[in-house]
């Protein structure tokens with residue numbers, strides 16, 4: 001696993017873009033989508049007080065397999081017997097209660113089989129937050145140095161790499177073509193009902209792409225936008241940014257009665273709007289999905 005040294009520093013976290021500005025940039029989306037982004041604000045100053053090492057790439061299928069073989073760890077989708085999600089050519093989203101784009105949960109799907117072909121160089125998906133933490137803990141024990149998930153603030157700091165725009169590549173969604181595997185014309189061919197949400201170019205990857213297939217950001221990190229969503233350490237708090245400490249925010253404490261973990265960056269199946277640097281999504285820590293993977297931090 002290769003890492004990039006991220007310097008200590010400070011940045012402005014979050015976004016306060018107006019619904020009008022977002023509607024102009026993303027005309028295919030219904031307007032109510034732009035009113036549900038209150039957790040992205042207020043924009044606030046964050047200081048990352050210590051340098052850290054960030055995975056140059058998402059964790060790959062091959063790396064995850066070696067972890068399982070060496071540690072004996074059983075991923076949650078297999079341990080609990082319910083499996084994961086997957087793509088099947090003749091599956092119709094309209095047949096699922098939630099209109100889900102993928103079939104699941106089913107035991108036939110897991111990190112080892114999301115229903116589409118992946119080589120060892122593709123990002124691992126269908127892994128839970130708990131699986132991601134298990135990998136970090138095993139590596140830490142094995143190597144005697146601390147590996148962990150990035151905090152949400154570290155993730156956005158590293159994703160932006162000095163930028164304040166919607167993406168590390170600028171404000172224009174089409175600028176993603178250079179740096180990210182997202183929902184493009186190749187994916188839209190398989191999900192025609194979402195054609196209007198697709199970026200118009202062909203990026204050559206209807207599903208996940210080998211990590212590092214697109215250009216890196218200014219700090220040398222690949223696929224921060226797109227390919228696989230990345231679990232981060234923090235619990236999600238709808239109003240956390242209003243109270244976030246200046247130095248090294250760690251997210252809110254675990255909410256009573258459950259809580260959800262944040263994931264960042266969008267995926268190969270994500271519309272450009274949801275792949276913005278500031279966009280926050282979340283799931284329960286035992287969620288496994290065809291779009292969600294991980295990246296590790298190593299402490300310096």
Ligand SMILES: [Ca+2]
Nearest residue numbers: 182184203205
């Ligand atoms: Ca694509």
Ligand SMILES: [Ca+2]
Nearest residue numbers: 223224226228
């Ligand atoms: Ca990613």
